[in-house]
Amino acid sequence: MVISRDSASAEAMRGTLVDALRRHGIVSGEPVEEALRAVPRHLFVPGVPLPRAYGHEAITAHRDESGTTLSALPEPGLVAAMLDQLDVRPGHRVLEIGTGTGYTAALLARLAGPEGRVTSVDILPGAVAVARRGLARAGYGHVETAVADGLLGHAERAPYDRVLVSAGAWDLPPAWADQLAPGGVLVAPLRLRGVTRSVAFTRRDGVWRGRAALSCAPLPLRGPGEVAEHRVVLGDPPVLRLRTDDDRTLDAAALESALDGPETLVWTGVRPPGGESHLDLHLAALPECCRVLPDLDAVRAGLLTAALHPWGGPGAATADSFAYLTRRGIGTSAELGVSAHGPDAPALADLLTTRVRTWHTTRHHTLHINAHPPNTPLPDATWTIPKHHTTIALHLTPPPPTPLPTPKP
Incomplete structure (x- = not known):
């Protein structure tokens, strides 16, 4: 095992990183904490300065000719949270789909443990080669790696007690169900019209039953059967970016004309979400849903209103118009709004405003995500999103009623 860079400085930085994850409640299980402290993250990104290797951001490992990131060392908080969801036990047989740099495979x-078995597959030969070298450097050369289409799983080593999908998946293909052992757990970041949730699924009676959904934004899964995301850039230099899913494409030229017209800005009277995390899924239920990111320079210049978050936010788009959520104020005086542009701006603003106000009435409900066989009637679902192999059902469950105080005798 080569540990030339695993100096006392690296170990201290690793400890500081894990301490921060623990302090913020991202790491809750002792086994995951122990693994994060034991596996030297920097050995999977040789040449990257130690402070960056032990920072909280993802680190790109491979790009294509256009500069698009193909694989990366994911942000440690996301890795930790997904491992907590997966709940790997000693002796488990584990399949990872999306090898990346090999770091997550080492944690798995x-x-x-020594009685378990980990297999990791990736469709990119270059990623697998890099991961093998990193695993060897870190002392985990016994992890099995293979170049394969993750949508097909890896039948040679099935069944698996745990399956971890380390990239955003548009659907849950049949191979993952076929290769999961009875009582097993699948954790997958599920893409829902531009919104992604990492969901821990168990399989029962032909239905994927989800629990513990968390917000995330990993790289999309790649493969011949995967549905691609589409990105549209408006303006030159760029003023706004839109991201769509479900193989839905947008006409950049038609949408650019929307930038020339006046803004429709509507305030909803609803405060932004705090710990509640399903506002964006209220919008994802709309076929028009997309992700919207105004350029920060355009916002500073007063050309566009800022989005709900610095990294963008949920919105909607038609052929020649778009709208997205924004906010104003701070603290208890903060308020959600809708910024809309184009001929359909009033209708889109009204559509999103209605969704925001509906969300407000359910903001303390609990979200459940299940995946049923395709074309299944689901009258009890709050919303459904059709996929190729499944129909995703989203349920909002109200909190239990507050018990009345017991009268004093």
């Missing part, structure tokens, strides 16, 4: 091997 640590969790599964």
